[in-house]
Amino acid sequence: MYIVENKGGAIALILFAILCGGSFAPAMSFMERRGRLPQHIYLDYSIANFLVAVLIAFTVGQIGHGKVGMPNFFTQLSQDNWPSVLIAMAGGLALSLGNMICQYAWAFVGLSLVNIIVCCMIVVLGTTVNYFLDGRINRAEFLSPGVACFMVAVVLSSILHSSNAQDKKEKLSSLGVDFTMRFFLSEEQKKGYCDENTASNLAKPGTAEFLAEIEKRRSIKAAGTSTTRGLAVVLFAGLCFFVFSPAFNLATNDQWHLLKKGVPHLVVYTAFFYFYLSGFVITVCVNIWLLYRPIAGVPASTMEAYLRDWNGRHWALLSGLLCGFCNGFQFMGGQAAGFATADAVMASPLICTIWDIILFGEYRRSSRKTYFLLTSMLTLFVVAIGVLLASAGHRKTA
Template identity: 95%
Template sequence: MYIVENKGGAIALILFAILCGGSFAPAMSFMERRGRLPQHIYLDYSIANFLVAVLIAFTFGQIGPGKVGMPNFFTQLSQDNWPSVLVAMAGGLALSLGNMICQYAWAFVGLSLVNIIVCCMIVDLGTTVNYFLDGRINRAEFLFPGVACFMVAVVLSSILHSSNAKDKKEKLSSLGVDFNLEISKDSDAEEEQKNGCCDENTAPNLAKPGTAEFLAQIEKRRSIKAAGTSTTRGLAVVLFAGLCFFVFSPAFNLATNDQWHLLKKGVPHLVVYTAFFYFYLSGFVIAVCVNIWLLYRPIASVPASTMEAYLRDWNGRHWALLSSLLCGFCNDFQFMGGQAAVFATADAVMASPLICTIWDIILFGEYRRSSRKTYFLLTSMLTLFVIAIGVLLASAGHRKTA
């Protein structure tokens, strides 16, 4: 079994997890903006996500012999470790629900802002819980200033969203039409969505990013019609997702380190790979059940679909599979790094909106042709995330793995 035991290796894994974590959400949002149904995207995502967990458990979890108190993956499957297994599965349920909610919130509030608010909630709540669960191994003089940087960043992100929304409204008003009514009249997009699929190769020739025409074409094409939706309603959805997300990291910490002493005496703690397997198993089950239901009982004005339509819908499936690979490796590297450098430091992965915002600008033309105020707020927010990453990594402690 492969175990990271030094702080340097753990920090390297956390940095790589930030890159993966900031890239998976844009990959998912990319096809929704081209008309693919969110139910189809998430079914692909959850199936592949579970396969990643199985692959990691069968490889990293079985490399070489086990250590004292740290048996290999297959050995742990037959041990009496169900209390820790149930805690890991609870964390997986929370993460899966949070991801499903975010998939709709991205359309209502925006990719960058959703990820920033959610990640800040995870850091402010989850990191504090992990700090005490890990016996205060972290250097508090660095950890909590890092958390404070996240809190300031979320305030700036809210102001940024307001400024960017105002810029968009001014751009769309220049079209001289009632945009919220016009997007419901796009018969070509509606016909494609009734068939439960889209064709990324037939996407319309978009106008220059940042223009009013560009924004209008994106909203007409996407499967979740978010134009005209109350921002307050969207933010409420995001906050609920954040509460789901904040649970998963402390739950995984408890599952692997058993701070509440739930296991019987002499039973080894779950190793990262075993906990990861059960973590994603529960997330896979709830995701498949919920999204099959949503095929026939959709929400947020998304067209209904069927299992047959889902199985026939191969357009953009590779993007959903790429997203699941990125997310799976992000979480695995975060947990591997957290086991060595403690989970409070590993929550630096939640600075992934730094990467996500960059993809948001490159792929979706977000913030282009905006006001100087918006550019200033964007620069200030991204700078704070860079500072927060550095300070949180500086707070890293070292957990003895044997």
């Protein structure tokens, strides 16, 4: 079993986690905007997600000999560690619920804003809890300014969202039509299929025609819906996300002393396996139910239609792999350097916004005010990453 124990290795893992975490959401949103049903997307995503946990547990969690107080993966499966297992599974349920909610929230208030609000809630609330759970091993003189940078970034993101929404409204008004008009789905879309090849036929990114075409083709119909409702959904998702990192921390370090004397703590790989096992079960059950009882104006589907829908499946699987490795690297780095520092992964909106611009043409042809706010927000995220990583501590493993 391989355990990351030095600060340098932990920081490298956290940086990789930021890259993966900022890339998985655009991959999911990419297919939803092209008409693939969110239920189909999330079922594929969940399968790939769980495969990452299995892969990590069976490789770095099992290869070689265990260490003192750190048994290999298979050894831990038979130990009396159920209190920690249940906490890990609760964290997985919270993360999966948050991810499912976010998939719909992206359509209502935008990919960038959703990720920024959610990530800032995680950093402010989750980092504070993790700091105290970890016995204050992180450097508070860097941790506090890093969290402050996130807070300023979320304020700027709110202003940016308002400015960008106004820019879009002005662009769409040039079409001379009501943007809240009802768009009719094609028969292909009703069955949950999408055609990636038609992406090249879209109007130029940033134009009114481009925005209208996106709304027409996407599977979740958000035009004309209440932004307030969307923000409320985002805040609920943020509360779900806030729980998962402290829960994983508790599962691996047993700060509440729930395990019997002599029972080793869950190693990060075993906790990660149970974490994603619970998430896999709940997401598969919920999304199969949503196939037949959809919400948010999404067409109904069937298991047969899902199994036959291969258009864009590779994007959903890629998204699940990226998210899985993001969380895996985050937890591995957090176990060595402190979970409060590992929450720097929530700076992934830096990467997400870049993908948002590249894939969806977001912020293109916008006003100077929007460009200024966008630059300021991204700069603050870069600063926040650097400051939070500087707060890294060192957890004693023996």
